[in-house]
Amino acid sequence: MNTTKAPQHQFAQNMKTVARLAGVSHATVSRVINGTGLVLPATAERVRKAIEQLGFIPNPSGTTLRYGRSKVFGLILPDLTNPFYPEFLLNFERALVATEHEVMLATTQVSSPELARSVRRMLMRRVDGVVLMASEFDTRSIEPLLSHRVPIVTIDRRITQKGAADVAIDFETGYLQAAIHLKKLGHRRIGFIGGSEGLVTSKVRLKAFQTALEDVGLNYDEKLTRMGDYRVTGGRSAMQSLLALRKRPTAVMTVNDLTAFGALRALHDAKISVPDEISIVGCDGSLLGEVFPPGLTSIAVSFEEMSRKCLGALHSVKANIESKGPLLVVPSTLVIRGSTGPA
Amino acid sequence: MNTTKAPQHQFAQNMKTVARLAGVSHATVSRVINGTGLVLPATAERVRKAIEQLGFIPNPSGTTLRYGRSKVFGLILPDLTNPFYPEFLLNFERALVATEHEVMLATTQVSSPELARSVRRMLMRRVDGVVLMASEFDTRSIEPLLSHRVPIVTIDRRITQKGAADVAIDFETGYLQAAIHLKKLGHRRIGFIGGSEGLVTSKVRLKAFQTALEDVGLNYDEKLTRMGDYRVTGGRSAMQSLLALRKRPTAVMTVNDLTAFGALRALHDAKISVPDEISIVGCDGSLLGEVFPPGLTSIAVSFEEMSRKCLGALHSVKANIESKGPLLVVPSTLVIRGSTGPA
DNA sequence: ATGAAAGCGCTAACAA
DNA sequence: TTGTTAGCGCTTTCAT
Numbered sequence: 221m222n223t224t225k226a227p228q229h230q231f232a233q234n235m236k237t238v239a240r241l242a243g244v245s246h247a248t249v250s251r252v253i254n255g256t257g258l259v260l261p262a263t264a265e266r267v268r269k270a271i272e273q274l275g276f277i278p279n280p281s282g283t284t285l286r287y288g289r290s291k292v293f294g295l296i297l298p299d300l301t302n303p304f305y306p307e308f309l310l311n312f313e314r315a316l317v318a319t320e321h322e323v324m325l326a327t328t329q330v331s332s333p334e335l336a337r338s339v340r341r342m343l344m345r346r347v348d349g350v351v352l353m354a355s356e357f358d359t360r361s362i363e364p365l366l367s368h369r370v371p372i373v374t375i376d377r378r379i380t381q382k383g384a385a386d387v388a389i390d391f392e393t394g395y396l397q398a399a400i401h402l403k404k405l406g407h408r409r410i411g412f413i414g415g416s417e418g419l420v421t422s423k424v425r426l427k428a429f430q431t432a433l434e435d436v437g438l439n440y441d442e443k444l445t446r447m448g449d450y451r452v453t454g455g456r457s458a459m460q461s462l463l464a465l466r467k468r469p470t471a472v473m474t475v476n477d478l479t480a481f482g483a484l485r486a487l488h489d490a491k492i493s494v495p496d497e498i499s500i501v502g503c504d505g506s507l508l509g510e511v512f513p514p515g516l517t518s519i520a521v522s523f524e525e526m527s528r529k530c531l532g533a534l535h536s537v538k539a540n541i542e543s544k545g546p547l548l549v550v551p552s553t554l555v556i557r558g559s560t561g562p563a
Numbered sequence: 564m565n566t567t568k569a570p571q572h573q574f575a576q577n578m579k580t581v582a583r584l585a586g587v588s589h590a591t592v593s594r595v596i597n598g599t600g601l602v603l604p605a606t607a608e609r610v611r612k613a614i615e616q617l618g619f620i621p622n623p624s625g626t627t628l629r630y631g632r633s634k635v636f637g638l639i640l641p642d643l644t645n646p647f648y649p650e651f652l653l654n655f656e657r658a659l660v661a662t663e664h665e666v667m668l669a670t671t672q673v674s675s676p677e678l679a680r681s682v683r684r685m686l687m688r689r690v691d692g693v694v695l696m697a698s699e700f701d702t703r704s705i706e707p708l709l710s711h712r713v714p715i716v717t718i719d720r721r722i723t724q725k726g727a728a729d730v731a732i733d734f735e736t737g738y739l740q741a742a743i744h745l746k747k748l749g750h751r752r753i754g755f756i757g758g759s760e761g762l763v764t765s766k767v768r769l770k771a772f773q774t775a776l777e778d779v780g781l782n783y784d785e786k787l788t789r790m791g792d793y794r795v796t797g798g799r800s801a802m803q804s805l806l807a808l809r810k811r812p813t814a815v816m817t818v819n820d821l822t823a824f825g826a827l828r829a830l831h832d833a834k835i836s837v838p839d840e841i842s843i844v845g846c847d848g849s850l851l852g853e854v855f856p857p858g859l860t861s862i863a864v865s866f867e868e869m870s871r872k873c874l875g876a877l878h879s880v881k882a883n884i885e886s887k888g889p890l891l892v893v894p895s896t897l898v899i900r901g902s903t904g905p906a
Numbered sequence: 907a908t909g910a911a912a913g914c915g916c917t918a919a920c921a922a
Numbered sequence: 923t924t925g926t927t928a929g930c931g932c933t934t935t936c937a938t
Contacts, residue, residue: 231631231689231711234931245909250933257934258907275707277686281627282932286914288574290624301850306649310670322688323668326660327653343620345665346574364618368574452854481854488856507644511795511824513831513856577915588925593917600918601923625916629930 233276242270253278284346292322293534294342294350296335300327302450302478303506305353311523312351315531321348330354335361343368349534351375355421371537371545373530376421378547385533385545387526391428391503394519394552395473398501399432401517401554402471406563407499411444411469413458413479422447425475425503444469448479455482463490470563471499477506480516484559488513495561505555515558526550576619585613596621627689635665636877637685637693639678643670645793645821646849648696654866655694658874664691673697678704686711692877694718698764714880714888716873719764721890728876728888730869734771734846737862737895738816741844742775744860744897745814749906750842754787754812756801756822765790768818768846787812791822798825806833813906814842820849823859827902831856838904848898858901869893 235246235253242249244263251257252267259267270276284290295312297305313323324347326338339361342350349371352362355378362384365372372384380386402410412429415422430440446461448454455474459482462469474480480502487494494500494514502509505520529548537545578589578596585592587606594600595610602610613619627633638655640648656666667690669681682704685693692714695705698721705727708715715727723729745753755772758765773783789804791797798817802825805812817823823845830837837843837857845852848863872891880888 231931236931246931247910247933248908250931251908254933260907263907277683279628279689279931280687281624281633281689282914282930284624284914284932285622285628285916285930286912286932287934288914300649300653301646303644303646303649303851306643306646306652309649309668310643313668313670317669317684322684325652325656325666325668327656340620341660341665344623346622346624456854481851485854485856508646508824508851511799511828513828574915579915589915590917590926591924593915594924597917603923606923622915625914625930627916627930628914628932629916629928630918631930 231277231279233274234279235276238267238270238274238276241274242266288346290346290348291320292324292345292347293531294324294326294338294345294347296326296328296330296338296350296352296354298328298330298354302476303508304476304478304504307506308353308523308526311527312530315524315527330357330361336364339364343370349373349538351530351534356419369541371534371541373533373537373545375530376424378420378424380545380547382544383537383541385537385547387529387533387548387550389521389526390549390551391425391519392431394503394521394554395425395428395432396435397554398473398517398519399429399436399438401556401560402499402501403436403438405471405499405561407471408438408563409441409444409467409469409471410438411441411462411472412446413455413462413472413474413483414445414447415450415475415479416454417447422475429473444472448475448482450476450478452478452482452485455479456486457482459483459486460490463487463492468498471501471560473501473503475503477502477504477509477516477518479503480509480518480559481512484512484516494559499560499563501554501560503552509555510557513558517557517560518555519552520555521550521552574620574622576617577622578619581610581613581617581619584617585609631689633689633691634663635667635688635690636874637667637669637681637688637690639669639671639673639681639693639695639697641671641673641697645819646851647819647821647847650849651696651866651869654870655873658867658870673700673704679707682707686713692716692881694873694877699762712884714877714884716876716880716888718873719767721763721767723888723890725887726880726884728880728890730872730876730891730893732864732869733892733894734768734862735774737846737864737897738768738771738775739778740897741816741860741862742772742779742781744899744903745842745844746779746781748814748842748904750814751781751906752784752787752810752812752814753781754784754805754815755789756798756805756815756817756826757788757790758793758818758822759797760790765793765818772816787815791818791825793819793821795821795825795828798822799829800825802826802829803833806830806835811841814844814903816844816846818846820845820847820852820859820861822846823852823861823902824855827855827859837902842903842906844897844903846895852898853900856901860900860903861898862895863898864893864895
C-alpha cells in the first residue's frame, strides 16, 4: 500500500494518460513521439490526436534520469561583453533549438578556478557535450569532462585529443585579403595590434598577419606592432603608443573588433580622421562594427557556420569517444566598411 | 528478476554509493547535501568525506522528475545583438549560479509565434520561473505558463496579474537627471528619439522625457521628436531627419543606447562634432557606450539590481501564486561621459 | 505491431 | 537522529 502522498505537481499528464486516451500502452506513445520503432499509421494518428487533445508536454527528465542523456549542450564563454560571444551564442542556440536541444550557458574566465565549477555544473546537468570557447585553459579543469566521456569542442586551440575536437578559425585567408585590400589602397607601412602576450590565438593571428604581409610583398616591421588584451583598453593604449611614433603606420590591423574599437576611440580622441589619415582593420565581423564610426572593415567569420561545425564536431566525437576528435576549420573573409581608405 | 540490462552510464555514483561508504542510508546523504533535517555533526562529516572521496556529483534530474522542480529559470530575450541583453544575461546568470541554479535561455522576437515555442520548451524542462524581457507580447503565449503555475516576471510592462510580477525601470528620475544636466550646460532646445510607435515602453520613456523637461522649466517641442525602433537604424535615420530641421536641437535624448549609437553615427557621417555642436544622451548604460566615440552619456540601470529584483519577484510570486505579483521598480541614474557638453 | 516491466536518483513522509 | 520506502516519467528489452 502507498503510504506517501503524491506530490503537488502542475503536470497531470504523462505518457500513460495519453496512452489511456488513445487506447494503447505508454510504450507506443513513446514510439510515436520519438518516431522510432514500428507503429501502425492508424495507431500513430490516434496517439497524436490524444496528445493534442490533452495538451501533453513530455518530460525529458525521465530520460535524463534513466539514460543519462539530456539533449543539453554546455557552452562556456569567457566574456559576454565582447559582442563576438553573444553573436555566436545567438547562432548556437538557434542551431540547437532546431533539433529540440537546449544550451546551458556558463560565463567564466577560463583561466580561473571558476572554470572547474562550470564544468561541475554541466556534469550535474548531464550535458551531452560541451563547447569551450577558449584556446588556453588549465587542462585539469576539463579532465572531469573527459573522464565522464562528455564530448568536448574547443575553439581555435588547434589541438585535438581523445574525446575532444577543435574548431579552428582560418585567419590566414582573412588577413591575406586584408593585406591585399590595403596594398591596393596604397598602404606600405601597416601596423598590428595583437592580443595578450603569450596566448596561442594571439600568436596565430600575429603570424597570419606577418605571412599576409610577406605574401603581398610588404615588409613586416616589428616596431609597428603592439600587444593588446583582446579588449577595448588594450586597443586604445596600443593605438596611442603607435601614434607616438615618429613614422606612424598608415594602416593598422588588429586582433579583434574590440581592439579595433579601442583603436578607433584613441584616434577619435587624437582628432585623427579615419580613414583619411589612417586605416583600421578589425577581426570578428561583429554587427556593431557596422555602426561604430566610420564603420569597421573587419575579418569576419560566419557564426552560423561556426555553430554548425561545433555541433558536427560534437557529434563525431560522441560517435567515436575513444579516439582523437577532428580538427575542423572555419574560413574568414574580409568585410569592407568605412575604416579603410587610400593611404 | 531483472530482465533489462543496466544502461551504460558514465556516472557510477549515486547517493546510495556514498551512503554505503559512509555507513549511513542514502536519505542521510540527501539531508547532508541539502543541509535540511537533523544530522549528527559526526555523521555529516563522514558523509562529506565519502562524497569527496568518490567525487560524487549529484543528479538533479531525480528531483525534477519526482517533484517537478528543476532549479532552472527561463529567460526570454528579444535580441542578443542589443548589448543591453547580454549584459543583463551576464548578471542574471551570475546571480543564479550563486544559488546553484541555471538559466535556460530563449532568444525570441516576442511578437512572433516563436514565443509560444520557447514557452513550451521551458515547460518541458520544468523551469521554476520565467523572466520575460518584454513589455509587449501576445498574452496567449504566456497562458500555458500561468496555467501550469509557473511564476512569471515581465520587464517594464507596468502591469501585474495573478502569477506574474513586473520589474519596471524608473526612467523618470534618469531622464530628469539628464534634463538637469543638459539645462545646466545651457541647452534649451532638446530633442528626443523614441522607440517603436505604439509600444508601451516607448510611450513611458517619451512621457518621462516630457515630464523631465517640464520639471526643469523647458518646453517640450513635438517638432524635435522622432520615432525610432530601439535599433541602430532607427536612431540613425531619426537623427538625419532632425538634422534636416532649420532650427536643430542642441541636444537629443534617446530611448536606448543602440538608438544613440545610430544617432552618433549619423552625426559622424554629417561631420557634426559631438559634443561641440550637439549633445547626445543614451539610455541603458551599456558598457560599449564608454568606448563609442566620444563616450556616451547615458541613463543607466544597474543590471545587478535588476537581476536581484527579478529573482526576488519570482520568489514572491511562487510563494503566493494565487495572487497578483508585486510591481517592483529599479532606479536609473545618469552616467556622464563625453557626448554631452555646453550648448 | 504492441504491451509489460524494469529501473535511472532523488526527496519527503513516516517509522523507529 | 537515522532508516525505510515509494514513486516521479521515460525508453528499451523482451515477450507476444
